[in-house]
Amino acid sequence: xxxxxxxxxxxxxxxxxxxxxxxxxxxxxxxxxxxxxxxxxxxxxxxxxxxxxxxxxxxxxxxxxxxxxxxxxxxxxxxxxxxxxxxxxxxxxxxxxxxxxxxxxxxxxx
DNA sequence: TTCCTGACTTTAC
DNA sequence: AGTAAAGCCAGGA
Numbered sequence: 806x807x808x809x810x811x812x813x814x815x816x817x818x819x820x821x822x823x824x825x826x827x828x829x830x831x832x833x834x835x836x837x838x839x840x841x842x843x844x845x846x847x848x849x850x851x852x853x854x855x856x857x858x859x860x861x862x863x864x865x866x867x868x869x870x871x872x873x874x875x876x877x878x879x880x881x882x883x884x885x886x887x888x889x890x891x892x893x894x895x896x897x898x899x900x901x902x903x904x905x906x907x908x909x910x911x912x913x914x915x
Numbered sequence: 916t917t918c919c920t921g922a923c924t925t926t927a928c
Numbered sequence: 929a930g931t932a933a934a935g936c937c938a939g940g941a
Contacts, residue, residue, distance in 0.1 A: 808939095826924090831924090843922035856922075
């Protein structure tokens with residue numbers, strides 16, 4: 806189980822219609838480095854991980870490295886019921902999903 | 916192995 | 929409110 810795997814597991818736990826931030830994922834797996842979280846998703850952007858449910862701390866989407874374009878990411882979120890504010894950011898006050906505090910490998914299979 | 920980089924976040928000016 | 933710099937730590941060359 807690599808660090809990336811843990812990131813993907815946490816990301817996969819995000820339900821539809823909800824989003825979370827890189828920083829929250831980072832803390833949920835016991836680190837503070839949000840950049841590695843984003844890096845993990847980047848390394849896996851062609852896989853089945855719902856990276857579109859992961860947004861910046863301010864609710865904005867990835868600038869241009871998204872799995873097919875930020876346009877697609879926004880479209881996916883809208884399809885799941887996530888609404889955007891007038892500034893083009895996700896309303897974290899409604900759709901933010903807290904993964905939990907460092908649950909480590911609780912529900913992560915070996 | 917060392918050095919550089921990176922889908923980020925937070926504090927300070 | 930907007931811009932700049934620091935912090936974090938593993939992957940890739």
